[in-house]
Amino acid sequence: MTPKANPGDEFFKAYTAAVHAKDLDAFVSLYDDTVRIFDTWDRWSHDGLVAWRTMALEWFGSRGTDRVVVDVSDVRSSATPDMAHASAFLRFTAVDPAGKPLRSLENRITVVLERRGAAWKVVHEHTSAPVNSEGLKAMLKREPA
């Protein structure tokens, strides 16, 4: 049985909502206990949900009264009965309490999901920015199409 709703699409909806609400429990509930994360920033990996929860706690806590709007584009996904994956580009925009955009950056994201009973959980996530081979700086904005 192929799932009716695409688990990748469902993930992006729930991820976007949890980040905007700074809802730690909703955010953490998307991930499996054994998750391995290759995140864009500063570390080679976060292993397990406790480590990933700590990252989210610091991220949401560091926002003050701002919020983060996540725009998801160019989603590609596929699903089988017990495993699914999705990839996309994310734009993270910090907005002030009045909704005014302050700054933004872009990432690439890959998620791999496995079925756990009725739910789907992310068992692996990989976010990154490409590296400019001249100067080795991260590219944090996509070129206009």
Added chain:
Amino acid sequence: MTPKANPGDEFFKAYTAAVHAKDLDAFVSLYDDTVRIFDTWDRWSHDGLVAWRTMALEWFGSRGTDRVVVDVSDVRSSATPDMAHASAFLRFTAVDPAGKPLRSLENRITVVLERRGAAWKVVHEHTSAPVNSEGLKAMLKREPA
């Protein structure tokens, strides 16, 4: 039926051998026609096998008489009947014709594979280096454990 050999492990063996041999056909045969690659270097994505083949042609062609040894570590993978995934750290070491190491760098890799008849093909690959949030430079060496 769960596959006997883990498709992720098989991928890393074949990838390592193809890169060392600079064998373009063997390399390209690991990927699906529709593959989407989020590669470490310079571009946000390579879409489709023609684009990815062009990257490999340039990569292998730029090596001269050197070869690239790929060391794979900390593989984590899972497989279901029709989809599998694996993640790992890769060390790429350029070696001269006498086998002397010249330079090396490290990456993270994620692959998602789908069954195509008897074969498994990579439908999505994501390689990257973490970004140091102070200075926005790519981190191309893992810290000693």
